[in-house]
Amino acid sequence: MTSPTREALIGASRIVVKVGSSSLTTAEGGLDPARLDALVDALAARRAAGSQVVLVSSGAIAAGLAPLGIPRRPRDLATQQAAASVGQLALAHAYAASFGRYALTVGQVLLTADDVVRRSHYRNAQRTFSKLLALDTVPVVNENDTVATEEIRFGDNDRLAALVAHLVGADGLFLLSDVDALYDGDPRRGAANKIEEVTGDSDVDGVKAGTQGASGLGTGGMASKLAAARLASSAGIPVLLAAAADVPRALTCADVGTAFAATGTRLSARRFWLGHAAGAAGRLWLDDGAVAAVVHRRRSLLSAGITAVDGEFDAGDVVELLNLSGAVVARGVVAFDAVELPALIGRSSHELPAEQRREVVHADDLVPIRTF
Template sequence: MSSGVATSAESPTRRAVSTARRVVVKVGSSSLTTAEGGLNEERLTALVATLARRVAAGSQVVLVSSGAIAAGIAPLGLERRPVDLATQQAAASVGQQALAHAYAATFARFGLTVGQVLLTADDVVRRSHYRNAHRTLQRLLNLGAIPVVNENDTVATAEIRFGDNDRLAALAAHLVGADALVLLSDVDALYDGDPRDGRASAVREVSSAEDLEEVAVGGAGSSGLGTGGMASKVQAARVACSAGVPVLLTSADLADSALGDADVGTVFATTGPRLSARRFWLAHAAGASGRLHLDEGAVSAVISRRRSLLAAGITGVEGAFAGGDVVELVGPSGRAVARGVVAYDAAELPDLIGRSSHELPVEQRREVVHADDLAPTH
């Protein structure tokens, strides 16, 4: 990792963020709301002004905004962020309305139109929903509008939640074909320890997983208003970078610089090529209905040589899935190495696994998971 602040001219990653034509910006609850609940209009206005300047400079912007639940706390007379799902949903229904109105009115001052896009995890787990979300976001951008994306907290249940908007932002960045992702929170950079103890140093650039080996990342933010923390932001950055999208992480107070010369915070360099929408969906968005356990030879074939998975390399089957479902492919160590669309029902596989193709009936000699339907997850 680098030691000193790299300027956008010195760092290809910072330069990529500063010149990105299409950028996704995620802002956390603590950057938009007061400690008591309710919107902080001054902070929201400052953020919108910064985004408007980036649009005026020629970029397209997608805003992933937290804050709906937090914005509903004060209007409902609640003393703190609710912990039960029903009250969270009630707060979101009030707060989301306030948030959407504030964004629409504030962007309008700069002659910009916004479109609200509320998503649940189901909208990216289900392939047809994923395609619909993609089309909607692309059309909004092509029409010159700014999509404002948030998790649909009003209807989301524990089983279908993203968990935090950092992951949603990483998924949205690929969904819209973004050139960069900017994560804004209440911390100015990633640190190699707790920044509150005065001894930690900022990590200015992350170019590989090895750069994070000695970095301790914490849980939720200190304000108590959000659900994400530094760990979720680092994980979101990894997801985006693995699919070819560079990331900048800094505080909302530094948004001007983050969306200007990108000479602040921590940047994460891309670690993989830009994935097709289908492969990204398989690797990061799709829900897995079961698991196939592979021997070492099969792992090497599907990961290193990009081959299809055959029955001979499978050692075990878990779950109740049908042909066409997404399953995890697991190596001998128990770690998932890929995801793919399985061609057989779970009930069909026990009689096939471990057998070479020539040992199987002609109608069962097809691939268990075709190479075109596989995506590595590491």
């Protein structure tokens, strides 16, 4: 019997599909046309069945290695960017040709951190995706590795896919890689149990997820996929983690891989941006009373509940709110500059000058963070 989560993935009318570098390329030969065509075959079939499809594709750097005569993924940033510059053209051309077999038009969307961190850019990206889908195209998304240094060093397309899934209002997210499912250990190193369904914290207790893919071509690994699945599912989007080789079954009957149930409610674009997309410029530590007020009663943060401040930020920046143990419990838009706050710590509103008697973070600009 198919689970409700897998039924939701089968019936999703708008999906985001993410594929990793190792599923499209080899270090020796660049792009693998047969594997890319097999992926496009499955995506076109899902399109023909009535779903809108957004593809988040890694592979630009890996695709550029062979044309440049580079035997393995380089460590230095300049060579990575050069490979991305060459590989992005090869990748876009390959997708255009492959989707063209089905008379489908693709639109390339290259994103940087600013496009999901800055609110104005985030909204512009939403409009771009909306118009591309309205024009019956298949958006093909990648990080702009040629210019975005932070993404190459620290980013991964798994998290990008989760952010894009929310941004486009997807009903399902499919994370495809060279691993067929989530396991409670590394199956290459001995006995490990496959996890069929994830519905909450207890299902992933003790899971040891690696940070590097098996091929060495990508920047993610199971840890990034697990984090991305948690991010999307906590925002109300069911997720399927499966092998790229199983993509026909993943997109038709969803009877492969690991399914992650939607554990949270879908947030507004603004609240999702605050909670997950925006970069934090600083941190505020809260006492237990303030944590209870902010997280459980959804109240505004007042200066009396703050115990410490860290970072350089201005009023209007996003900051993280931490409990006394150092765990992030919420994020929000701060109403004071960093230089103003130390003098306000622990003081009640009636103790402050009239011009400073306001919330440090207003409840309307604050989002509690759920670990899973």
